[in-house]
Amino acid sequence: MAFVERHGIVLEAARRGAIPSLADAVAGEPIRGNWWSHPKSRAIFAATRAVRDAPEVLVCRLVDGKVSFVHARLWPALVRFADRFPAPHLARLREIHSESGAHRIEETPFPDWLDADIIASARSLDEAAARAALDAALAVVMATP
Numbered sequence: 001m002a003f004v005e006r007h008g009i010v011l012e013a014a015r016r017g018a019i020p021s022l023a024d025a026v027a028g029e030p031i032r033g034n035w036w037s038h039p040k041s042r043a044i045f046a047a048t049r050a051v052r053d054a055p056e057v058l059v060c061r062l063v064d065g066k067v068s069f070v071h072a073r074l075w076p077a078l079v080r081f082a083d084r085f086p087a088p089h090l091a092r093l094r095e096i097h098s099e100s101g102a103h104r105i106e107e108t109p110f111p112d113w114l115d116a117d118i119i120a121s122a123r124s125l126d127e128a129a130a131r132a133a134l135d136a137a138l139a140v141v142m143a144t145p
Helices: 002-007 022-027 041-053 072-080 116-124 127-143
Strands: 009-011 057-063 066-071 092-097 103-108
Touching: 002 009, 002 022, 002 066, 009 022, 009 057, 009 127, 022 041, 041 057, 057 072, 057 092, 066 072, 072 116, 072 127
Parallel strands: none
Antiparallel strands: 009 066, 057 066, 092 103
């Protein structure tokens, strides 16, 4: 969690520009190929599931449609610049496990997952502060065709 809080926006496994990968951080090295085949795959799985379950983390597909973690401190900035991202990339993802062990992804569309406090914070945030907070993600998204 400290890694996500420190960076603000983290990709689960992929890497894009200046946005770090949680899988790489847990592995202690850049992972080539699928992280499931890495010797630290169990630790990576545990870390990604802990972050996915954290209430202070938005799990979405913010960057290039890849699973992205956005810490709550950046939610107002994200809301302020929501029009810069494809709406489906801002949907909150939640993994639901059935009794049989199967799982499915439940999506809560943007802005349905927001509360009034975050919306108020976004409205009071000026554009320069929002841009600074989201700089790394915006640079990657705006560079993507």
